[in-house]
Amino acid sequence: MKNGLKNNGLSLFFGAIFLLAVVGQAITGQAVFNDEQLAAGLDEISFAQYLTSSSFAVDVSENWQSEYLQFLLYIVATIWLVQKGSPESKELGKEGVESDEEQLVGEHANAKSPAWARVRGWRLTVFSNSLAATMGLIFVMSWLVQSLTGHAAYNEEQLRNFQDPIPWLEYVASPDFWNRTLQNWQSEFLAVGSMVVLSIYLRQRGSPESKPVGSAHDDTGTTG
Template sequence: MGRFARFFYQNGLLLVMFGLIVSALVGQVLTGWHDNNADLHQMGLATLTLPEYLRSGHLLEATFENWESEFLQMGVYVVLTIWLRQKGSPESKKLDEPEDVDQQPDPAKPGAPWPVRRGGLWLGLYRHSLSLALFGLFLGCFYLHAKGGGIVYNIEQAHDGQPLVSTWGYMHTARFWFESFQNWQSEFVSIFSLVGLSIFLRQQSSPQSKPVDAPTAETGK
C-alpha cells in the first residue's frame, strides 16, 4: 500500500467528513449570499459582495447557530452515557458488566499518555477533556450565534426605526431562544433515534450497529 493510500485508509473517515463539511459550507455561503441580498433588496438596502457577505452577521449567525446545537448534542450525549444505560442498544454501556472506560487510568501502562503519567491536575483535565472541549465549543458557538444574530436583528431594527440591541440584549429576545431551541430539539431527536433504532435495526459492518445476528435484547457490541 502506497503512502497516500495508507494515509487515507487510516484517516478516511475524518477526511471524507471534512470534505463534506467544506462542500456543504461552500453551498451554504453561495445560497446564503443570494438569500441575504434578496432580503436587503426588499428593505431597500445596499446588497453585499461575496467578500462582504463572508464577514456578515447573516453568515455568522447561520453557521454558528447550527454548530452550537451539534456541540451541545455531542457534549450531552457523552456525559449522559457515563451514567445512563439503554438495554439492547450498542450506543450504551452494558447493563451489568464492567467496561474498560470505567477503569482507573494506570500511569505504568505502556504507551500511557503523558497526562496520565504526570497525574494531578493534568490527569484531572485529561480525564474530562472530551466533554470539556465539546461544552467549550458549544459556549463559543452560542456566543457567535448571538453576535451574528444581533447584527442581523439590528439591521432590521434600524430599517423599522426601532432601538438597537447589544449582543447581550439580543440574547434576551424570544427570537434568539426560538432559534436555539428549534435546533437543540432536532439534535436530541437524532440521538433518541440512533439509540432507539439501533436496538432493533442493523447495519452490516458499521461500529454504530450490533452484529446482524445479535439478539435484539443484547446490550453492547
Template sequence: MSAYGILTAILIQKGSSESKDPKAPQRDSDLAAQADKPGAPAILKWGGLWRALYARSLGIALGLLFLVSFVIHWTQSARAVAEDALGHGAIPSTTIQYLFDPQLWFESFQNWQSEFLSTVVLSIFLRQRESPESKAVAAPHQQTGS
C-alpha cells in the first residue's frame, strides 16, 4: 500500500476515483510558505528536512508497516513450516531458506492482489454513496478524481 499511496500522488489513471485530477493545480507547492497558514502542522516550520520527511510521511509509514508485517508473516510462516517438517520427520528449512519458498510468496501476493483489485480496478466502476474514496454515484466512469 506504500507504493499505492506514493504512486497515486504522481500517476494518473483515467476513470479512477483514486487518481488525482490532472487539470487541478498543485496543492502542495511551496510548503515553506504554507507553513504560516492557520492550522498548518507545526512540523512545517521546523525546516526543509522536516518538511520533506513530513510531506512523504504516509508513504514512509505504510512502507514501514509493510516491512514489519512482511517480516512477521515470513518468520512465523517459516516457524510453522519447520514445525510441520519436524512432525513428519523431515529436515526443516531455515528462515532464510523459507524466504525463497514459493508458498510464502503465494500467500503474500494473494493479499496484495486483493488490496489493489478492490481499491484501483473496482473504484472505476463501482460507487459508495457519500464516501470520499468514491466518485459521485452519477459520475461517468471516465471521470478522473473524486
C-alpha cells in the first residue's frame, strides 16, 4: 500500500490537484453565472444545475483541448525538431523516427518489450504511434465538445439578450469560438517554448525536466 502510493505519487498528486481545481472552478463559475442571471432579472441556479450547464462544460473543454493539443504537438514536433542545449530535446543528429534497433522493436525487442513491439505489421505501426494518436483523439474530441457546448452557451447568452440564436456551423466560424480557442493556444505555445529555451541555461536540481546542475549549457537531451 505504502509502496503503491510512493510509486504512483506523481499521478496521484496531479489527479488530486486536478479534482481540487475543477471543484474550485465549478464553485466560482456558479457564482459568476448567478451574478449574470441576477443582473438580467432571472433566477439563480443550483450547483447541480451549473455542473450540467453548457457554460461550465465549455469553460472546462476549451482548456482541455488546448492542453492535449500542446502535448500532441510536443510529442510529434520533437521527433523531427531539436533544440541544442535543451533537455526537452533529443540529441542533435537523432532527428526522425530512429532505427528499429534504437527503438527496440521487431527482432531488436528485449524480453520486457511490450508484445506489440515484438511483432511486425499493423500492430507495431499502431503501438508505435499510440501515444500521439490517443492525445490527438482526446484533443479532437475536447475541441468538438467545446464547439457543441460553446454553441449552446453562446445561444443562451444571445437569447438572454433578446437576440437570435445562430447555427453550429456559423458558431464555429465566429469570433467567440476562435477567441476562446486561440487565447488558450497562445499560452500553451508560449509555455512550451519558454521551457525549451529556459532549460538550456537554468537548472532545477533533482528534476528530470532539468539537466544536471553541472551540465554544460550546450549539453542536449540529458536529464537530471
